[in-house]
Amino acid sequence: MGLDRPQANSQSDLMPHDLPDHPHALLPPDPALRVKALETILTRKGLIDPAALDEIIDTYQNKIGPQNGAQVVARAWHDQEFRTALLEDATAAVTDLGYFGRQGEHMVAVENTPDIHNMVVCTLCSCYPWPLLGIPPAWYKSDAYRARVVRDPRGVLADFGVTLPKKTAVRVWDSTAEVRYLVVPMRPAGSEGLDLDALAALVTRDSMIGTGLAKVPK
């Protein structure tokens, strides 16, 4: 378990006034072992139920993901009334579709147009609309994305292989509060007449963050 590794201070030295500022340093340094050690300690004390951890992981690995957001976008493309409702009050509109909960308590949908391309970031941490897009990808949480996209959005888009028309301005939404933003990408040409599932298949995760565009139907 790695809990018995030697410490700079013996237990007797750890009087309250010597409490380290950062107790995490007392756990094994290897992050996988650090997690395991903490999980073991908490389980022994009855503070976590390992089966609950499995349930949380299953939820975000298998049940909640960008397929949810894709359904929302497809419906907005397909149903003018829903689109209006979504842009007016996204929280209510997506709740009606069954998408709500942790990290999606307050939703705002922003629509791309030929004039404005929207992108979403959290420069201060990693805020992301979990009920619609799941757990953020590694790049969304990376220093490079958080640091650059507010200042250099086209440079970031180039990293994703996306080029905008010259006339298109970029609006970057920095999610500094508990409001979560969903980008509604532009509906691609050639998608007329497709049903909801076929439309949803065109909606990529990145297109709902703003680092991508919707796929063009083959």
Added chain:
Amino acid sequence: MTRLHDMGGRFGDGPVVPDAPDAPVFAAEWHARALAVTLACGALGQWNIDISRHARERLSPKDYTGFSYYEKWISALADLLVERGVLTVEDLLGQGDDRPHPLASKVLMANDVAATLAKGGPTDRASDIAPRFSLGQAVRCRHPADSCLVDGGHTRLPAYAAGARGYILRLHGAHVLPDSNAHGLGEAPEPLYAVRFAAAELWANPEHPNDQVIIDLWQSYLMPI
């Protein structure tokens, strides 16, 4: 700027590297466990989301820079568990006891996970503080961007917007104020706005004359112009 987490606009981080299209949700099993342990511990009710964000920000600059994403999560969690008195230093050292914990009655059980995640934690509140600004009104962000309540404390005003002029784009209603809530000083809800800034107001060399950055900002971060 006092904290490394506040990195918007920073130079030198290199290109963004997109994930492979078939990348798994969790790149390693321990990432998934770190997230799950953190969420499960949150359910014990010993802190709020602002306290947990602040715990990650308070990692030493060396740790914040050197740790991977979920390494920050699990390390800040360990710090919080000790600071809030849930665990002891002896526990972390593997020298604690295994007696049932007083908080064990609050443990998140597997069959409560779905309801707990679905419930989430809304932060909109009734507030006595009336909105001071109207749509389209010009405002200026506080400068410097530091917390007004606690020296070196938590705030959600990014340093890159400090002192910048923006325009009110949306009113989100009144929300819990992180600067207060992260320090156990109460929720102190106040009006929250989406504020629109011209890129040229924030950056020396904006890419496009019409580019904008929108930031969610609390009323106390803003002054009328």
